[in-house]
Amino acid sequence: MLEVKDLTVNYGAISALHGISLQVKKGDIVTLIGGNGAGKTTTLKTISGLLRAQSGEVLYEARNISKLPAHKIVAAGISHVPEGRMVFANLTIAENLKMGAYLQKNKTVIATELDYVFGIFPRLKEREKQIAGTLSGGEQQMLAIGRALMSKPKVLMLDEPSLGIAPILVKTIFEKIVEINRERGITILLVEQNANLALEISSYGYVLETGQMILQNDSKTLRADPKVKSAYLGG
Numbered sequence: 218m219l220e221v222k223d224l225t226v227n228y229g230a231i232s233a234l235h236g237i238s239l240q241v242k243k244g245d246i247v248t249l250i251g252g253n254g255a256g257k258t259t260t261l262k263t264i265s266g267l268l269r270a271q272s273g274e275v276l277y278e279a280r281n282i283s284k285l286p287a288h289k290i291v292a293a294g295i296s297h298v299p300e301g302r303m304v305f306a307n308l309t310i311a312e313n314l315k316m317g318a319y320l321q322k323n324k325t326v327i328a329t330e331l332d333y334v335f336g337i338f339p340r341l342k343e344r345e346k347q348i349a350g351t352l353s354g355g356e357q358q359m360l361a362i363g364r365a366l367m368s369k370p371k372v373l374m375l376d377e378p379s380l381g382i383a384p385i386l387v388k389t390i391f392e393k394i395v396e397i398n399r400e401r402g403i404t405i406l407l408v409e410q411n412a413n414l415a416l417e418i419s420s421y422g423y424v425l426e427t428g429q430m431i432l433q434n435d436s437k438t439l440r441a442d443p444k445v446k447s448a449y450l451g452g
Contacts, residue, residue: 218241218242218243218244218245218277218278218371218372218404219240219241219264219275219276219277219295219372219404219406220238220239220240220241220274220275220276220277221237221238221239221240221260221263221264221273221274221275221276222238222273222274222275222276223236223237223238223272223273223274224236224237224238224260224263224270224272224273224274224275225270225271225272225273226256226259226263226268226269226270226271227271232428233256233259233428234256234259234260234263234270234428235428235429236272236273236429237256237260237273237425237428237429237430238273238430239260239423239430239433241372241404241406242404242421243404244398244402244404245404245405245419245420245421246394246395246398246404246405246407246418246419246420247405247406247407247419247420247421247422247423248406248407248408248409248412248415248416248418248419248421248422248423248436249406249407249408249409249422249423249425250408250409250410250412250415250416250422250423250424250425250445250449251424251425251426251449252410252426252448252449253410254427255425255426255427255428256425256427256428257376257408257425258300258376258377258408259428260408260425261297261374261376261406261408262297263275264290264295264297264374264406265287265290265291265295265297265374266282266285266286266287266289266290267287267297269283270283277290277293277294277295277372278294280293282295288320291320291368291370292320294369294370294371294372295370295371295372295374296317296365296366296368296370296372296373296374297365297374297376298361298362298364298365298373298374298375298376298378299361299376300376300377300380300408301377301380302354302357302358302360302361303361304349304350304352304357304360304361304364305349306348306349306350307348307349307350308348308349309345309346309347309348309349310341310344310345310346310347310349310352310360311345311346313349313360313363313364314331314334314341314360314363314364314367315327315331315367316364316367317363317364317365317366317367317368318330318331318367318368320368321367321368321369326369327367330366330367330369331367333366334363334366334367337363337366337393337396337397338359338360338362338363338393340356340359341356341359341360341363344356353383353386354381354382354383354386355382355383355386355387355389355390358378358382358386358390359390359393362375362378362390362393362394362397366397370403371403371404372403372404372405372406373397373403373404373405373406374405374406374407374408375394375405375406375407375408375409376408377408377409377410378390378391378394378407378409379391379409379410379411379414380410387411387414391414391417391418394407394418395418405419407419412445412449412450413440413449413450416436416437416439416440417436417440419436420435420436421433421434421435421436422434422435422436422439424439424445424449432444432445
């Protein structure tokens, strides 16, 4: 479904990614773990067209999308939930969700997607007229995921969904990610510092360190790997 091949990305003179490769199969949840500055966010931004690679390719359904602008990548079926949520703080929940459907012209489809998002996150329905900036971190994360779903994606990329959220809501968010994957068959690429949780819900994982892919395997094997346990699982 999604393939990154030999991707190199620089910020000026600084190299952020050094020829990394990864694959995400249709219908899977794949996780990308690593410490701060490993290049996880850069990888997602490059896939979604917010950054340009110096070399390498991003293939989506076997089509090279490396040179496409970000809005065309969304139109093709890839949605990105950014780190820090980035909700429109001065708009209501309902307005934020409608912003996620800006490429969709069919009002029936928009209404169906809105119902789906409110079904997954009832808390958003209860507060649909509330200004997004007044929501808690967990509620804003629900809104950011809901907004991404409004474009009817085939691939959903999530950047640090547990960041700055109360532990009780982290569990809910991760349950919802699994639900979205299972109910709708949406393929998910998950970047997450909570490696234990990420490997628990994913089928395959990659470990990124200072812009290089140092490990990859099925999630169960990675969770048992002594290096991964020591560096990322606190064991």
